[in-house]
Amino acid sequence: MHVDIVSIFPEYFRPLELSLIGKARARGVLDVHLWDLRDFTHDPHRTVDDTPYGGGPGMVMRPEPWGETLDAVRAEAARLGVDAPLLIVPTPAGELLTQRAAERYAAEPWLAFACGRYEGIDERVLLDARRHMRVEEVSIGDYVLAGGEAATLVIVEAVARLLPGVVGNQASVLDDSHAQGLLEGPAYTKPAVWRGLEVPEVLLSGNHAAIARWRREQAIRRTAVRRPELLDALPPGSLTPHEEAL
Numbered sequence: 001m002h003v004d005i006v007s008i009f010p011e012y013f014r015p016l017e018l019s020l021i022g023k024a025r026a027r028g029v030l031d032v033h034l035w036d037l038r039d040f041t042h043d044p045h046r047t048v049d050d051t052p053y054g055g056g057p058g059m060v061m062r063p064e065p066w067g068e069t070l071d072a073v074r075a076e077a078a079r080l081g082v083d084a085p086l087l088i089v090p091t092p093a094g095e096l097l098t099q100r101a102a103e104r105y106a107a108e109p110w111l112a113f114a115c116g117r118y119e120g121i122d123e124r125v126l127l128d129a130r131r132h133m134r135v136e137e138v139s140i141g142d143y144v145l146a147g148g149e150a151a152t153l154v155i156v157e158a159v160a161r162l163l164p165g166v167v168g169n170q171a172s173v174l175d176d177s178h179a180q181g182l183l184e185g186p187a188y189t190k191p192a193v194w195r196g197l198e199v200p201e202v203l204l205s206g207n208h209a210a211i212a213r214w215r216r217e218q219a220i221r222r223t224a225v226r227r228p229e230l231l232d233a234l235p236p237g238s239l240t241p242h243e244e245a246l
């Protein structure tokens with residue numbers, strides 16, 4: 001997978017050189033290309049923002065540098081034979097990121113990320129981009145960050161860990177709870193007793209059917225308490241009558 005990231009702070013993405021993602025890049029599973037929006041400005045101050053039409057506080061990112069940068073991203077994709085990248089714009093106004101969406105993004109050959117700052121990007125940038133690319137405005141949660149960079153790191157990590165060869169144990173990726181639509185239940189490791197606290201007996205029993213049942217029950221109970229709306233979103237028949245009653 002090829003990932004383009006457009007930002008005024010490309011150095012923000014040094015963490016992508018590390019560990020999980022760093023190895024994936026070394027293996028050629030993932031290729032990340034950083035674009036500095038200021039490289040596509042033409043004034044001495046390399047200006048990327050201006051005051052909002054209609055007034056109001058803060059600044060808006062100017063359309064010209066974005067248009068030129070996204071044209072360059074698209075040209076690079078075309079040169080490498082990819083017809084049109086999917087452009088992801090992290091924004092508080094976006095659709096909430098889910099594991100389903102991360103799985104969908106992981107199937108894309110080419111993703112581009114537009115990191116907004118200030119009060120956002122001139123809307124015409126997205127309108128123009130939609131003429132040439134699929135564009136998705138994505139939120140990672142109901143709070144406001146200073147810019148899209150941290151959200152892009154979150155989305156890239158959620159996607160990259162789904163790529164084959166990135167996470168050592170692929171099984172841990174496929175059966176992890178959000179893949180099943182539930183929250184992950186509690187996990188334990190040695191020692192069996194720690195500060196007087198014991199590991200649930202069933203986990204030491206070696207009875208794999210009972211262990212699987214207990215883990216699913218814990219996941220359902222935790223989901224019912226913390227995220228009941230996830231239970232409601234499960235496909236009909238996902239829970240047995242016994243599990244519904246938990």
Ligand SMILES: COc1cccc(COC(=O)c2cn[nH]c2)c1
Binds near residue numbers: 090142
């Ligand atoms: C594109 O315009 C803007 C404007 C303001 C901030 C941001 C950064 O994204 C977030 O703050 C965010 C993403 N998901 N939850 C919060 C982008």
